Amino acid sequence: MSEVLAAIRRRRSIRSYGDRPVEPSLLEQLLAASGAAGRLTRAPPRVALVSGVEQTRRILTYMVGSYGLVRNPPYLLVGVLPQESDAARLDLGYVLEQVVLEATRLGLATCWITGSYDARRAGDIVGLAPGEVAAAVCALGYPDEGRWSRLHNRTVRRLAGGHRRKPLTEIIFSERWGERWSPDQSDPVLVSVLKYARLAPSATNRQPWRFIVRSGHVALVLVRPAPIDGGIVMAHFALASAALRYAGRWEVQLGDGTLAQEYGLPKYASPVALWK
Template sequence: MTNEQYIEAIEKRHSRRAYKPKHLSQEIKDVIKQMVDVVNESADLDFLFIDDATPFFKIFSGKFSMIVIAGPDSQKAREDCGYYGESIVLQCVYHGLGTCWVSGTYNENKVYEAINLAPEKRIYAVITIGYAKDSYSLVEKSMYKATHKKNKSYQDMIEVCDEKLPEAYSYGLSLVEKGPSAVNRRPVKFRYENGVFSGHVDEPYSDKSVDFGIAKLHFVIGAKAKGVNGKWNFENVFEPIDSRRLKFEPKNNEEDEINGSTEKENE
């Protein structure tokens, strides 16, 4: 996928909880499994694809699969889970699938019982994937109204800004606005001081860091669209760079054009 295709996916992504009564095709499941393998290998995470996810949910309808978003018990792993999990979401959305990040409305204990996860690892969320129904269900409409009473603009996320933001950064933040966030809370706070752009959350050792990882990916995509290639370093500062690329797709497919590194550094 190109950077432009990722932006197209961001624009059309909506959380879907009502799916058609048919499972994903085997071809699609194989591609998703390949993406999961690539993420686990490149980011040292423990994502797991589950073919039939319906036993773990009550308010979701239809047939759907899911990716268990899991990894080491650390702040970095939480951020990486958001970054890389969102990369898979956007690829699925671009190719016409319905998705939903889920952190509370599923039976987490039942998932732990169903998978072989090392005791020092944790599940941070799951992502449902399926063929979404053509129209939104009453449950979907109700949940949207409950969680989107007041959307937080990117200006509300800026804690400090001592000069006008570069166009690439303001556009990147406009895509952060459109990213999924638990109960639409958007907990990330950004700072732009002395030409340095950074971000943080108040409780980094919590699932807020998953939201931060998602925001990081959206920002990178937006900045690239305006000509600024960059990556987030270990201190959560955005560093413009020249020619490094992340590969999210299966190795035999077309390379992505999302900036970053294939190494474990952190969408």
């Protein structure tokens, strides 16, 4: 399990890819990992693979210039919802981030893409059953190690704010919303788990999650409608907890009004889940 923690620390969003093909055995391993991944719902998402730059380019040219932000990925992992719902999107983030971290462990590069892609084309290419929705894609491959590609990765990462992370004391409260939390007065294992959760990627690195720590459980709250991001951070928390032996599991409580009142949440914040 220490390999999982190392993968969380190493993962970066890579936006320039080389021509080296990924070995078929590794692709098979990733698809198998998607089927074996932990899940949050009874009808989990599926992960499909798109191969070839010509195909990935068709999907990534939805917005003018968007393809240039992620250059030449030879593969895309396409996250497919069984049906549209916030719970399904939450589960997609949870499942696909586990695959992303497995790819990182195997030495592959990835980059989440949840906005600048053509969902209709992605669905047409992977084939959708009635009701299914292509809700996110993730670039996959070996990074281009050329000088200009490395510069491109650094530049876009800085523009996206990927080098910045909010401090733990800004994203964690004690008992109720707005109440100061101190790592010095918390379980050191939980503090370590929260540090790994803090490394989770999010759209434009907005880090829309907050945690409320209470005796016996941890609540996850979103401060903007971003269920995929919520699922991603839940995956980090769960994987780090398993590796560090912090007991518990997630109970999804999306939009629970009673919890919102109990925690004193502002109107823009919404409960997502409890770890207990």
